[in-house]
Amino acid sequence: xxxxxxxxxxxxxxxxxxISGAARDLNIGQPAxxxxxxxxxxxxxxxxxxxxxxxxxxxxEGVSFYEHSxxxxxxxxxxxxxxxxxxxxxxxxxxxxxxxCFGETIVPQALTLVRATYPQLDxxxxxxxxxxxxxxxxxxxxxxxGQLGEGAFIARQLGQVxxxxxxxxGYLSRHGAIxxxxxxxxxxxxxxxxxxxxxxxxxxxxxxVVESVPIRTAIRMSHWRPMYEMILSGAGIGVLExxxxxxxxxxxxxxxxxxxxxxxxxxxxxxxxxxxxxxPRVRMMVAMLRKCTSExxxxxxxxxxxxxxxxxxLPDDDVAALLKPTLRA
Numbered sequence: 649x650x651x652x653x654x655x656x657x658x659x660x661x662x663x664x665x666x667i668s669g670a671a672r673d674l675n676i677g678q679p680a681x682x683x684x685x686x687x688x689x690x691x692x693x694x695x696x697x698x699x700x701x702x703x704x705x706x707x708x709e710g711v712s713f714y715e716h717s718x719x720x721x722x723x724x725x726x727x728x729x730x731x732x733x734x735x736x737x738x739x740x741x742x743x744x745x746x747x748x749c750f751g752e753t754i755v756p757q758a759l760t761l762v763r764a765t766y767p768q769l770d771x772x773x774x775x776x777x778x779x780x781x782x783x784x785x786x787x788x789x790x791x792x793x794g795q796l797g798e799g800a801f802i803a804r805q806l807g808q809v810x811x812x813x814x815x816x817x818g819y820l821s822r823h824g825a826i827x828x829x830x831x832x833x834x835x836x837x838x839x840x841x842x843x844x845x846x847x848x849x850x851x852x853x854x855x856x857v858v859e860s861v862p863i864r865t866a867i868r869m870s871h872w873r874p875m876y877e878m879i880l881s882g883a884g885i886g887v888l889e890x891x892x893x894x895x896x897x898x899x900x901x902x903x904x905x906x907x908x909x910x911x912x913x914x915x916x917x918x919x920x921x922x923x924x925x926x927x928p929r930v931r932m933m934v935a936m937l938r939k940c941t942s943e944x945x946x947x948x949x950x951x952x953x954x955x956x957x958x959x960x961x962l963p964d965d966d967v968a969a970l971l972k973p974t975l976r977a
Contacts, residue, residue: 652724654688655717657681658696662714663786665704673743673772673786725927738929741770745782746791749872750809750916751775753891754944755791761940762933769929777842777870782921788930789937793914800922804934807942808913810890810949813849814902819882826885826905829861836866836884838875843887851909858912887911890952891945897952916945 660670661681671681689696696710706714725740746755751773759771774787779797782790796803815826815835826832829851837847848860866884869875872892879886880901888902896902918937920930 649687649691651688651691652721654684654691656721657684658688659714659717659721660786661685661697662706662710669786673741722927738766738932739768740927740929741772742788742929742933743772743774743786744789744791745774745776745787747777747793748775749889749892750791750793752873753889754809754941754948757944758937758941762936765936766929766932769933777840782919788920788927789934790919792917792919796917796919801919802922802926803917803919804938806916806918806938807945809916809945810913810952811887811911812890812893812897812952813851813885813887813905813909813911814879814893814897815885815905816880816882817900817903819885820903822882829859829906829909832885832905833862833864835864837863838867838869838878838884838886839865840872840875841868841870849887850912851906852912853909889914891948894948894951916941 657670657674657676660673661667664670664673667681667685668678671678674681685697692709692713694709695707696713698705698707744755744759752775755773759773763769763771779792782788782799782801790801791806792803793809820826823835826835832849837849847863847865849863850858850860852858867875867878872888875886876888876892878884879888880896885905893902897904918934918941920926920934
């Protein structure tokens with residue numbers, strides 16, 4: 649039995665809480681993954697997993713074996729990388745999570761640059777607007793907008809993703825211009841669920857004074873794209889992330905409402921698992937994502953026509969950056 653391979657499968661099964669999910673991640677069949685786990689348990693002489701129709705848990709021995717296996721696999725990966733003839737020829741799979749809008753507009757551009765630099769890397773992108781636990785989902789890197797949430801991870805801030813209050817010109821020609829924040833409540837507001845906790849829109853004036861303005865939510869949806877299409881068609885007003893509406897603003901298909909006010913932007917962070925050592929492919933990829941993502945966001949922000957300077961293009965000091973992280977637990 650290939651013990652290292654069995655350990656790799658077992659670790660992914662525990663992190664995914666699913667043999668089928670782990671099998672997909674590792675590009676093997678589910679029967680093969682199940683058979684490897686059974687052989688591993690037979691080899692060790694103990695049960696590692698307790699499975700039922702509704703539950704999936706590790707035995708105490710399984711928890712201990714998972715923790716040791718994780719450390720061993722990281723050590724093996726680090727040892728291979730350190731003696732490699734060419735440290736730049738990174739190989740393996742990196743699994744990335746991102747929220748839908750950001751993941752559909754900005755992340756593909758960043759991953760294209762990563763793939764051009766490291767053609768031997770295999771990339772997997774998972775899009776989900778809920779907060780993803782890196783270990784549970786088996787994710788190596790996660791982009792997170794807004795609050796970091798709970799969990800054990802290393803976080804590095806990339807900058808901010810701007811948001812814009814917009815409407816279609818046709819809508820404003822039919823319903824009249826919006827000249828004061830108090831006018832917003834008179835118009836149907838279209839939004840993604842969870843974007844605002846209440847029917848209050850936080851706006852910041854050029855003088856940096858933040859005020860909460862009442863809005864009237866008419867349509868809620870779970871994905872940004874139909875919201876974008878409905879606003880574009882003149883069904884109402886709403887807030888879009890800059891990457892989602894930069895082209896429509898430039899082409900005049902959408903216009904900015906109350907341009908002297910700013911919708912508070914989302915903080916953008918990149919997260920990795922709180923593990924030591926950080927796998928070389930993850931460390932190098934985070935360093936590149938920090939640089940190219942900030943540059944892409946800066947271009948988008950400039951094209952949206954606002955004053956620049958919110959985004960910082962971070963230096964390519966990936967090792968130093970990851971040695972001085974923000975650790976949340």
